[in-house]
Amino acid sequence: MNVLEKIVNSVTNFSKSERKVAEVILANPQTTIHSSIAALAKMADVSEPTVNRFCRRLDTKGFPDFKLHLAQSLANGTPYVNRHVEEEDGPEAYTAKIFESTMAALDSARHNVDINTINRAVDVLTQAKKISFFGLGASASVAHDAQNKFFRFNVPVVCFDDIVMQRMSAINSAEGDVVVCISHTGRTKNLCDIATIARENDATVIGVTAYDSPLARECTLVLSLDVPEDTDMYMPMASRVAQLVLIDILATGFTLRRGSKFRENLKKVKDSLRGSRFEKKDHPA
Amino acid sequence: MNVLEKIVNSVTNFSKSERKVAEVILANPQTTIHSSIAALAKMADVSEPTVNRFCRRLDTKGFPDFKLHLAQSLANGTPYVNRHVEEEDGPEAYTAKIFESTMAALDSARHNVDINTINRAVDVLTQAKKISFFGLGASASVAHDAQNKFFRFNVPVVCFDDIVMQRMSAINSAEGDVVVCISHTGRTKNLCDIATIARENDATVIGVTAYDSPLARECTLVLSLDVPEDTDMYMPMASRVAQLVLIDILATGFTLRRGSKFRENLKKVKDSLRGSRFEKKDHPA
DNA sequence: CCATATATGTAATTTAATTACAATAAACCT
DNA sequence: AGGTTTATTGTAATTAAATTACATATATGG
Structure with missing residues (x-):
């Protein structure tokens, strides 16, 4: 401290x-x-x-x-101080402020996150028959990112940002399936419904959301980040970055848990990209 | 120093x-x-x-x-010390490492980013007739996020993660349109093509990518982040977080440039969400 | 109002950092 | 190449700083 x-x-x-x-x-x-x-x-x-x-x-x-x-x-210049952008700020000022407050948010999240819950979430994810990531609005892109990460592990992963698809997917979930619901506030009604439906169908529901929120109450496991950001007033920024880092952590835990032979899979995915890229240090024709 | x-x-x-x-x-x-x-x-x-x-x-x-x-x-974080996750790391260790290296990456990005280019990018964006965000793979979710942000400004925004759609969209671009291409390595061939096509059609192309990469050479304006992460070997993590923060910065610059009357628009978008959410401190029925 | 406990200061001791100087090693110039 | 100069490094002495031990003062409870 x-x-x-x-x-x-x-x-x-x-x-x-x-x-x-x-x-x-x-x-x-x-x-x-x-x-x-x-x-x-x-x-x-x-x-x-x-x-x-x-x-x-x-x-x-x-x-x-x-x-x-x-x-x-x-x-630490201004530790834990979430510097707000002011009307009269120039590019230099708002750039610095946004970087700093994002870093402050990550620092705070790091201290507040519950390692035990992370560990249990990794447990659950490694044993999942199918993993679904659901988010709406700003959290949809986080869900997308999660899909992009877990897809590399050769596990069935789905991701929907469409309420109807999410609903159908949740209804079809079964025991052994894991549903990850992402929402900063935890007060998005539709997503709460998804969590409820998934649980009723015996899926394990992991909530990446605020502790003690309506959504949190519907989840089996809650990964709370506790980033002080009022997304009712401002655009979600730091909160969503913290969510992404959390996804990175889960994905990392996943690979470590799966052991070394599994990591060959990652290499395969990587290699498949080679043809679509210019080689390093190579100049385009 | x-x-x-x-x-x-x-x-x-x-x-x-x-x-x-x-x-x-x-x-x-x-x-x-x-x-x-x-x-x-x-x-x-x-x-x-x-x-x-x-x-x-x-x-x-x-x-x-x-x-x-x-x-x-x-x-100040741990500059230069990008701690890599080790095989034998437990949940506590890898969680700390990922948080720390992400923060280190942001710190490094903050010092290396060019404020002038940011300012020019904001200039260009505020004057855009239409804004398109393109990214592939991990950068696709960044593009999505950008769309989610800029969409609130009541500007025509599109975002495609499909190569064919991207191509068609690029071909249809015209003077006054802004195309933002996102790629950490800047070596994704398809995205380089998009940049070239967009430029040939008189659009302004902003690259969120590595300085001196094939993609950078096709862009009108390059926002380089200089995050030391080898995405050929590892999953993109810190690099993508830095990209998101950059998007936050551009969006913030945008709102500030547009002035106060414009900010009412943001409020309107926010208000429209109200019906879909549980009230704060409210408990679900 | 005395006895005990707590807080503060003085002086001695210890520890750490710096300086002055000597020795060694490197560079330079016939 | 050999001697001279300059720079580098180490040893030992000095100085400065911090800590400890102890004494004194101040407050607190019976």
Whole structure:
């Protein structure tokens, strides 16, 4: 966890002198990392060992170690801060902001994702007779991507972005089939229906969606990403990137689980593409 | 500038012993920031003053200051360290690695992307009579996503992942039309053809592809991302995420350029979804 | 109001980093 | 090639910084 946040959060556990130290650090963090313990002690008007004790209370090895942690916190420009694009932003500004907030979202997702559920999802997927990916709107392209990945594994995969097709497919599902429903909000009615229907037909339903959403309640397994993005107001951006990374993770887990002989399949798929591509370093006629 | 980059760049200015130090640091940067100068000297098999001189050569005040800079570099994702998934990795390991290397890729893309070209691409897109997104394989889902975004702007948008449709569409393009071709490698023959045909028919062709690739040569404008990923060997993962973020950026630039009255359109699209969704905090019947 | 516990500071000690200088190795010039 | 100069590296001494041990002060509960 970020040291700066930690200081703010545990300010109640601090003693009077330690609080003085905290204030000085929060006021000039950049100066702090270039100060000696003596200089900082003077600034906070406390003794050197007090500063040292302060550092230890924050679970660092000592003052130098504390400075290291502080430096790392400061390096992350704006950690966890989802910088919103403003009306008057120029290309440079909005490009930077979008990259940064996407990265912040991934970082947050990484810390919140449940490894156990991922592992179980991989389990389920490797044993699936057939895998279906369903999504609507922005999540449809994520479903497409998932199809493109899992198709390489030589497993029966389907993907529909059409409600009617999704319904028919869900109705036809049977035990051993896995249905993956993708929705950031988890409040898309049609997709909830799909999940319900699939479950009624004994399929295992994996939801890539918000925890505690209507869709989540219909799923056997919920992979929640917890990306703070209001897709009711803005276009889905970071949320959908996180979903894609999750798909990458599932696909990776899948290949690893299947073992080495299986990986020859991937090579075969890759080789089949060769004819349709220009060779590397080759120039077109 | 990033200290790690600096080390790599100025490796030529180093003496023999300094190079030994550089190698050790690049190999275990995380260990370095928690080591004393003595420990590092021993690891690199040089004397302590040599390490100190090494730090000074990189414009730091000394060893502790160098560690601070290094810590800051490491905090920004892990530049240059594209961690590959290993056969024996468990769910925890591969999940972390995929998140991290995706973030590293975005960080690298952010620094390499050309703002000017983005600005010009936005220019071109805002003035387009019709926008077409074409991609094949993994890039097809990126094209889909782009369609989903630009469609909201009430501009004629098409997206095909079928070669024949792409060809027909390209042949029918005319001046004022914009064709966006998406391909990580830029070596997919069919897509190069599409770009050529579109250009012959006076359309503006934007390539989201590798700089200096066959496809890039056929485009009017090239948005290069420079994500180090070998899609000949592995499944496209980070590269495709970077492409999506680029699309997000173009879409954002688009809305900003169009001004406020235009944004009402977005609201309209959003509102139209309301009926198909469960209300927030609402529980399904 | 005393006893105990907690917090803070002073001084000593230890550890780490830097400097000054010597030795070695490399480059350069007759 | 051999001597001279310059750059590189290491050893030992010095200095600076951080930590520990201990003493004092301040607060807290009976």
